Amino acid sequence: xxxxxxxxxxxxxxxxxxxxxxxxxxxxxxxxxxxxxxxxxxxxxxxxxxxxxxxxxxxxxxxxxxxxxxxxxxxxxxxxxxxxxxxxxxxxxxxxxxxxxxxxxxxxxxxxxxxxxxxxxxxxxxxxxxxxxxxxxxxxxxxxxxx
Amino acid sequence: xxxxxxxxxxxxxxxxxxxxxxxxxxxxxxxxxxxxxxxxxxxxxxxxxxxxxxxxxxxxxxxxxxxxxxxxxxxxxxxxxxxxxxxxxxxxxxxxxxxxxxxxxxxxxxxxxxxxxxx
Numbered sequence: 001x002x003x004x005x006x007x008x009x010x011x012x013x014x015x016x017x018x019x020x021x022x023x024x025x026x027x028x029x030x031x032x033x034x035x036x037x038x039x040x041x042x043x044x045x046x047x048x049x050x051x052x053x054x055x056x057x058x059x060x061x062x063x064x065x066x067x068x069x070x071x072x073x074x075x076x077x078x079x080x081x082x083x084x085x086x087x088x089x090x091x092x093x094x095x096x097x098x099x100x101x102x103x104x105x106x107x108x109x110x111x112x113x114x115x116x117x118x119x120x121x122x123x124x125x126x127x128x129x130x131x132x133x134x135x136x137x138x139x140x141x142x143x144x145x146x147x
Numbered sequence: 148x149x150x151x152x153x154x155x156x157x158x159x160x161x162x163x164x165x166x167x168x169x170x171x172x173x174x175x176x177x178x179x180x181x182x183x184x185x186x187x188x189x190x191x192x193x194x195x196x197x198x199x200x201x202x203x204x205x206x207x208x209x210x211x212x213x214x215x216x217x218x219x220x221x222x223x224x225x226x227x228x229x230x231x232x233x234x235x236x237x238x239x240x241x242x243x244x245x246x247x248x249x250x251x252x253x254x255x256x257x258x259x260x261x262x263x264x265x266x
Contacts, residue, residue, distance in 0.1 A: 015172055021175045021177065025172075025174070043238065046238050050242070053174055057209065057210075090233065103246065109250070110251065111217070112214035112217050112218055114210075115163060115214070115246050119210055119245060120246040127183070
């Protein structure tokens with residue numbers, strides 16, 4: 001949990017997070033604050049926040065589908081001046097990212113879910129999974145034109 | 148029309164219902180579900196509803212929010228109505244463009260443009 005007394009956001013963290021909206025929102029805000037202090041633009045912060053949100057939601061919604069509701073997800077983040085790295089690891093059996101259908105085809109366009117991974121890949125510079133598919137690793141490189 | 152814990156600001160003018168979000172972040176599932184239920188009530192209360200959803204207050208939205216908008220769009224069509232989206236910032240528009248949902252939804256620059264577009 002973020003320390004409300006801290007004046008500066010820690011540029012790195014490792015934590016177990018529960019499927020609790022306030023905790024997820026607080027983590028998103030903590031990462032965004034640290035990114036702002038590290039000189040990331042609003043567009044960059046928007047991208048990172050969206051990807052983090054989607055990764056955590058996917059971990060609980062899909063990864064923990066068959067697990068108890070109070071099971072936590074492990075989140076690690078490192079915010080450096082040139083890049084931001086985020087890892088989200090769930091306790092589920094994993095999945096094959098290549099099996100996720102393309103949500104932008106005409107037949108899938110009206111489906112109400114399945115866009116999280118697409119958005120993470122679009123907004124982050126690099127997105128990979130571990131072999132078993134229960135960990136997503138995302139990197140955001142600061143655009144060179146950003147001040 | 149809206150209850151005290153409403154997530155939406157709703158106004159009706161010339162037969163067009165305009166909906167604004169109260170929250171700046173449309174991220175979490177419980178919130179999104181509540182928004183969906185409110186929108187469903189609006190749609191069901193009108194025959195051939197003409198609905199404009201304004202994103203003027205929205206800073207962040209998630210893929211779950213997109214899913215809810217698709218459900219709302221289907222519901223509007225079931226009631227022979229029309230849905231328009233408006234006041235979408237370039238950042239939020241990019242989310243629609245990446246997901247190609249800018250092809251599924253009719254998006255207008257402003258809510259008044261959207262209101263003027265109904266047939």
